[in-house]
Amino acid sequence: MAPQPARNVLTPPLLADADPELPATPTTWYESLCCSAHPSTPVRDCAAKECLFSHERPVRVYADGIYDLFHFGHARALEQAKKLFPNTYLLVGCCSDEITQKYKGKTVMTEDERYESLRHCKWVDEVIPDAPWVLNQEFIDKHNIDFVAHDALPYADASGAGKDVYEFVKAIGKFRETKRTDGVSTSDIIMRILKDYNEYVKRNLARGYTRKDLGVSYVKEKQLRVNMGITKLREKVKEHQEKLHTVAKSAGVHHNEWVENADRWIAGFLEKFEEGCHIMEIAIKDRIQEGLKRQQSKSRIDLEEEPVPS
Numbered sequence: 332m333a334p335q336p337a338r339n340v341l342t343p344p345l346l347a348d349a350d351p352e353l354p355a356t357p358t359t360w361y362e363s364l365c366c367s368a369h370p371s372t373p374v375r376d377c378a379a380k381e382c383l384f385s386h387e388r389p390v391r392v393y394a395d396g397i398y399d400l401f402h403f404g405h406a407r408a409l410e411q412a413k414k415l416f417p418n419t420y421l422l423v424g425c426c427s428d429e430i431t432q433k434y435k436g437k438t439v440m441t442e443d444e445r446y447e448s449l450r451h452c453k454w455v456d457e458v459i460p461d462a463p464w465v466l467n468q469e470f471i472d473k474h475n476i477d478f479v480a481h482d483a484l485p486y487a488d489a490s491g492a493g494k495d496v497y498e499f500v501k502a503i504g505k506f507r508e509t510k511r512t513d514g515v516s517t518s519d520i521i522m523r524i525l526k527d528y529n530e531y532v533k534r535n536l537a538r539g540y541t542r543k544d545l546g547v548s549y550v551k552e553k554q555l556r557v558n559m560g561i562t563k564l565r566e567k568v569k570e571h572q573e574k575l576h577t578v579a580k581s582a583g584v585h586h587n588e589w590v591e592n593a594d595r596w597i598a599g600f601l602e603k604f605e606e607g608c609h610i611m612e613i614a615i616k617d618r619i620q621e622g623l624k625r626q627q628s629k630s631r632i633d634l635e636e637e638p639v640p641s
Contacts, residue, residue, distance in 0.1 A: 390416040392507070393476040395424035395462050397431050399438040400520050401448035404512040411509040412480035413454040422474060423455045424462025434464055434487075439521070465496050468503075476505070483508045533559050553615050 394412045413421045428442045485495040500506045542552040
């Protein structure tokens, strides 16, 4: 069999092959690197000792970010960085909580959680904690970085002048572009949670979390628990409706007669349930008012007992 020609394009297996709704990972091309000693010879074909890169020495590629709520968009960007060259050592810098909150805002995960998430990504060879917001020559030299990989969107640096974080790296020719994955980002995930905030609070209340754990008020908790009770009731009513309908059908009861009777039974039951909810709501309000009155009374007593300065 004739030998196959070497391929310089890597087409990785895509997650989208398994799920067509997921965006495809961009195909990554290997670049033919050459050194200053042999500018016309691709590094993979050159074995000279003075070459900048060799078969034995992997290309050190650096990628950085916040990596909060680490998701497959992050992983795909790191995959592209790892596959920029046939032999790549991928260093990933992750910014600390302090610097992230200063320049971008509060994170969901702590810095240690974000570092640990990166260490479990198969494309990452080394994690650099407390990475700088803006790269400089000293950092590049310290870690022997050959190239920096990131998407091409401009990111504001720490100067406040709107300069690109990667301006210096681009100027010295060490920047390599990766592609973002559409449809997923940390901000998008946070927005999904905020959009269905009450649903997630109810979910965690049902799992045993307290209102203090979730940061919700006493009244809010009671409202959500009533809502949870109504939801469960509706599910039970629907379940019994289906059972009764089956029984009525097997007994030969006329459909219209069954519907009329069932509606009357359910309406009466819900009326009693709503009456109970109303009584509970009044009790909650009364409890809050009593608490406020006690607090006001205590404040008045403290003021009366406070000695008057002579």
